[in-house]
Amino acid sequence: CGSVRVDHSASGQGAATGRCGPARGRSPAPAPAPDAEGAASADQARAIEAVLRVARGRAHRPLVLSAHRGRGKSAALGIAARRLLAEAEDYRILVTAPNRGAAATLLGHAGSHPGLDFVAPADLLDRHPAADLVLVDEAAAIPAPLLEGLLHRYPRLVFAATVHGYEGTGRGFELRFRDALERHTPGWRLERLEQPIRWAAHDPLETLGFRALLLDAAIPAIDPPSSTTLAGITCERLDRDTLAGDETTLGALFGLLVQAHYQTRPADLRMLLDGPGVRVYACRLAGRVVATLIASAEGGIDDPALRAAIFEGRRRPRGHLLPQTLSAHAGLAEAPALRALRVVRIATHPALRRHGLGARLLTTLQAAARAEGLDLVGTSFGATPGLLAFWRHQGWRLAQVGTSRNAASGEHAVVLLAACSAAGERLATRAERRLGARIGVLLAGPLRALDPRIAAALLSALPPPSRNALEEDSAELHAFANAHRTLEASLAPLAGLTRVRLAETLRAGRITPDEAALLVACALQLHAPATLVERFSASGREALTEQLRMVTGRLLEAAMPGAGADKTTPRTP
Structure with a gap:
């Protein structure tokens, strides 16, 4: 034509x-x-x-x-x-x-x-x-x-x-x-x-465009799964040349991506079939694709001059999002030399979600990466508490948090890693430790506007700092929790307590996610009490302070058993 x-x-x-x-x-x-x-x-x-x-x-x-x-x-x-x-x-x-x-x-x-x-x-x-x-x-x-x-x-x-x-x-x-x-x-x-304006109704070119770009890709209907159904699911890596010739499988797979992600576009179809280093994995049920994972090979940059240019922010080579982010933004100059697979997309049929298909695909990917002698598998996505919980449940480690947000979604990008080699383990450990040491400054500065619930989820994903400083601060903390020491005078030790104890206390169910978010917003993001009263729907500053005292007490209960019992005066009603 x-x-x-x-x-x-x-x-x-x-x-x-x-x-x-x-x-x-x-x-x-x-x-x-x-x-x-x-x-x-x-x-x-x-x-x-x-x-x-x-x-x-x-x-x-x-x-x-x-x-x-x-x-x-x-x-x-x-x-x-x-x-x-x-x-x-x-x-x-x-x-x-x-x-x-x-x-x-x-x-x-x-x-x-x-x-x-x-x-x-x-x-x-x-x-x-x-x-x-x-x-x-x-x-x-x-x-x-x-x-x-x-x-x-x-x-x-x-x-x-x-x-x-x-x-x-x-x-x-x-x-x-x-x-x-x-x-x-x-x-x-x-x-x-329904009526076209730019072209005639029923124009064959529009139909051709729909079919060629899979704009009408749809997911198959699936009955609610049983234990027998789930046992019949298989995971495999798909050959892209074979996939290109199998319109039924390709349409079902792309339909999953379209349904799962609000920014899936026809350009992703080109990436899926022709992108360099792209790998396609799928779970099948009775021959039908019901979950998929798209990964891209990155890193392995041997040129020291190029690695230095990436670290210094002078070069951004295409197709290396993960190593570039870890080098230029997380300060890990060695990252571009390591070989990695980045999870670009992962999607599961709505009828089969929460049945472990995503975890099975990730396990398959990691096994393939280890067999190939790669160093890391990683991913980057807009942070939400639910997504962070999923990846952390798979054992992946938080390595980087972006300080700017996506203009459309309002989300901050995070990077999570799982090691596949000794070199990968060293880099993942170093990245996690460095981020943990810097997160306090980030939350008080460029991440101050971050949703406190997301900030609390990030803190829960990082190893806590040393507990040594808590002993010195214990008297002040108990005076705030159990007596009448002011919030302003207690902010510095409260920040330390939050960093050390928040993750463990939240996982144990001693505080709620909203209470964790309040602590983060107050002690680490340093929001003014008036702002916190409005954001957390408190009846006033006094009620807010009382809530903070109560949550502080819960963090202290297991942090320093018996500490402060003879150092503070019990609060008077």
Whole structure:
């Protein structure tokens, strides 16, 4: 097929033309003409009116616009925004998307107006700027927990999601986000746009694109597993050449990746089949792929000059994310010389989650790495308490925490490692020890805005420092926990106690995750009491201090049995 040209109308929307022509036996469909209000199709006009109803109607009834690419959903958001801003000078609309470029169509149709601003998704939650209406474009490429946070913050929201496309997967979006919508805003509405604007309906090129890029990849239906079912699951490494010729297996495997990760894109299909050093592992049930792991070979850089340039931040060789991060950011200059496998993606069928398939894939990967004489297996991902708990349960060790966050997800990247050789063990141990020594400074500085629950999970994953200093601080700590010593005077010893005792006390169930987060936010991130009162929903500063005293006492119970019994005065009521 020859080239395709896109002719743009005055409204900025186009219809595809070119040498391919229409399908045989059909007359070419004319490009829809924009109506007087700017809509280029009946579907788009209906979507614009739905957005206006959200803005003018009752609060807490969000709208979801869902469509394939080329149906004009982003333009509909922009046209509706332009109308609203023309009606009232003081109206304020915030636009968000994975990045500003993803919202270019929306912003272009809305036009320049002082009441319209783009704000990154994470900044919406952190700063909570005022808005009459929030428009979320390409919502499928934004983590569902972050979108759920917007439901709590803003009464009028419109989400636009691509069903199949480079911006994420609308099917995965609906699976992950529909429950949140039902729980928090049961009056939400779904509007689907079916009529193409950029090309004719039923254009064969669109169908070809779906099939060639696996944009319609889907996971198979599976009955709830039994012990017999689970016993029949096998794990293996797949040959990529064979996989490329097996469309059924490839579609099922890619469907798992699409369903599991909000940023899986067709470019990942190219990486999976053609990426240098990429390995594909899968678990099968009755021949069907039900879990997969994608890994990439990294490291093994023998050139000392290149390793020095990586350490100094002057070079960032493609395809070596793990060794580069460990060298340039964790200060481990020897890391690029070691050979590693990095877990790029791991996904399990929803019906088989929490049955150990991910652990089996990781065990298979580590066995292969050891047999090959590699040094490390590792991974990097946006930190959440749940993900950290999964990888730590597999025995992987925390090696690095990124100090900047992803603009779309708001998450900080972490690196975890598992050693496969003596050299790998030395590097993993050194990385863990160095991070443990620096985490206090990081939490008080560049990680001060990190969610305290995540910070507590990070601390729990690191070995505690020496307990020697606690003996000297014991009198002060008991005076705070059991008497009336002030919080300000107790912050320094409380920080030491938190570092030494938090992980063990949390694992033993003596304190809750929220109590651990409060300790971290107060003693290590050094947030002001007024901020802590609001964040942890305390009734006031006195109640907050009492809660801190109680949690401190629990940390002290096992830390220094009997310590302070003859050194402090019991608290008076």
